[in-house]
Amino acid sequence: MSDIEVFELSSHVLIDGEIPAVITGISLRAAENSVRVSYEVTWWDERSRKCEWVEPFEIKPQEAKTKTLSFVPAA
Numbered sequence: 004m005s006d007i008e009v010f011e012l013s014s015h016v017l018i019d020g021e022i023p024a025v026i027t028g029i030s031l032r033a034a035e036n037s038v039r040v041s042y043e044v045t046w047w048d049e050r051s052r053k054c055e056w057v058e059p060f061e062i063k064p065q066e067a068k069t070k071t072l073s074f075v076p077a078a
Contacts, residue, residue: 005074007031007038014067018057022046023065030056031072038074 010016014026028043042062045054 005038006071007040007074008069008071009040010042010062010064010067011070015065016042016044016062016067017065018044018046018055018062020063024062026062026067027054028056 009029010026012026012029016024016026018024024044024046026042027045030041030043032039032041040059041056042059043054043056044062045052047053
């Protein structure tokens with residue numbers, strides 16, 4: 004069994020070191036015997052709502068809780 008720790012949905016994070024955003028989606032993909040995580044983050048830029056997929060190194064937790072997900076290998 005494999006475990007991976009991810010930020011929970013609705014967690015508050017910073018992108019680009021200063022832009023407050025909220026995690027609105029999580030993507031998990033297979034990557035050579037591991038799992039690759041991406042986060043969809045949403046924020047407001049004045050009157051425009053922005054939404055992007057980012058890698059974990061691109062965000063910094065503010066009020067982010069983590070959750071551990073477990074995976075069972077396919078038979």
